[in-house]
Amino acid sequence: MSTLTDLRIAAVGDIHLGEDVRGQYRKKLAGIEERADVFMVAGDLTRHGTLEEGKLVADELRGLPIPVVAVLGNHDYHSDMEREIADELREAGVIVLDDDGVVIQCGERKLGVVGGKGFGGGFAGKCASEFGEREIKNFVSHTRSIAESWKVALKEIVADERVVLSHYSPIKETLEGEPHEIYPFLGSYLLAEAVDTAGADLILHGHAHKGSEKGMTPGGIRVRNVALPVLGRAYAVYCLTCAEAPPADWHQH
Amino acid sequence: MEAPQYVAARVQQALAEDGRTHELGIRVDIRGDQLFLRGQVSGPEQRERLGQVAHEAAPELHVHNEINVVEATEPGEDEHLD
Numbered sequence: 001m002s003t004l005t006d007l008r009i010a011a012v013g014d015i016h017l018g019e020d021v022r023g024q025y026r027k028k029l030a031g032i033e034e035r036a037d038v039f040m041v042a043g044d045l046t047r048h049g050t051l052e053e054g055k056l057v058a059d060e061l062r063g064l065p066i067p068v069v070a071v072l073g074n075h076d077y078h079s080d081m082e083r084e085i086a087d088e089l090r091e092a093g094v095i096v097l098d099d100d101g102v103v104i105q106c107g108e109r110k111l112g113v114v115g116g117k118g119f120g121g122g123f124a125g126k127c128a129s130e131f132g133e134r135e136i137k138n139f140v141s142h143t144r145s146i147a148e149s150w151k152v153a154l155k156e157i158v159a160d161e162r163v164v165l166s167h168y169s170p171i172k173e174t175l176e177g178e179p180h181e182i183y184p185f186l187g188s189y190l191l192a193e194a195v196d197t198a199g200a201d202l203i204l205h206g207h208a209h210k211g212s213e214k215g216m217t218p219g220g221i222r223v224r225n226v227a228l229p230v231l232g233r234a235y236a237v238y239c240l241t242c243a244e245a246p247p248a249d250w251h252q253h
Numbered sequence: 254m255e256a257p258q259y260v261a262a263r264v265q266q267a268l269a270e271d272g273r274t275h276e277l278g279i280r281v282d283i284r285g286d287q288l289f290l291r292g293q294v295s296g297p298e299q300r301e302r303l304g305q306v307a308h309e310a311a312p313e314l315h316v317h318n319e320i321n322v323v324e325a326t327e328p329g330e331d332e333h334l335d
């Protein structure tokens with residue numbers, strides 16, 4: 001008989017921390033190691049993307065007893081200090097993904113995490129295309145090259161489970177509640193297409209504060225919008241159930 | 254007189270771009286000389302700043318700050334994906 005073990009992923013996005021709430025979010029993380037094996041943060045850690053805020057977020061996430069993986073969000077880019085903010089986070093022990101991947105050992109199992117900020121462009125049938133003005137082409141090709149990097153990283157990674165961590169959304173369903181007019185600024189189907197092609201077990205994103213938590217890609221990969229205002233709680237925990245070594249009488253179907 | 258839609262758009266732009274707030278998800282409605290702010294933020298200070306920035310962007314209007322402060326609660330139930 002095969003044993004089932006859960007890989008428990010705690011996740012949140014859009015914590016948007018500032019000086020006035022210093023220390024408050026950290027308090028909510030007490031005991032997280034009892035609930036989860038890894039903590040993922042889906043971007044928009046700051047409000048204005050200043051270095052001061054970046055340092056504050058680094059302090060808030062520093063020295064947690066479980067691995068912390070993060071991507072940045074559009075707010076973290078606002079002051080053109082994204083590299084410095086990422087460095088501060090890394091110095092505090094946070095793994096910051098920038099269109100690449102990492103493998104984390106969780107007990108017996110290897111968890112692969114691939115991701116980055118992502119970007120917009122809209123959803124199949126109602127999206128921008130690489131045509132016309134240079135500005136539009138740049139916009140779309142930025143998303144396209146991000147999606148391509150994720151696809152490559154997912155294909156290369158060797159792990160038992162694979163999770164994609166993004167700020168922007170790969171699908172429309174988890175945007176439900178947001179005005180339709182701004183969908184193209186909230187995500188792109190190119191991200192979902194890339195992940196569906198390469199395969200993954202779960203996609204986490206933030207950015208859509210008024211969206212909904214649960215959705216699925218056209219390829220059937222579960223998507224969760226973990227933006228703090230959507231969750232309404234400090235973080236969500238998702239358990240990936242997977243069979244360990246198959247028993248002797250196990251036959252593949 | 255400026256159409257209320259343009260005033261609302263200008264206020265919303267100010268809430269997003271002003272260095273004190275940078276808040277993107279706030280709804281701005283104008284009825285006559287009354288301006289309504291709705292949405293969610295994580296702290297009372299941010300709510301006050303949004304009210305202030307809205308007032309400065311449209312000083313001729315009376316601002317009703319109906320923004321909710323939502324505090325993140327303890328983590329709830331786990332979801333099992335299988």
Ligand SMILES: [Fe+2]
Pocket residue numbers: 014016044073075207208209
């Ligand atoms: Fe956000």
Ligand SMILES: [Fe+2]
Pocket residue numbers: 044073074075167206207208
């Ligand atoms: Fe965002």
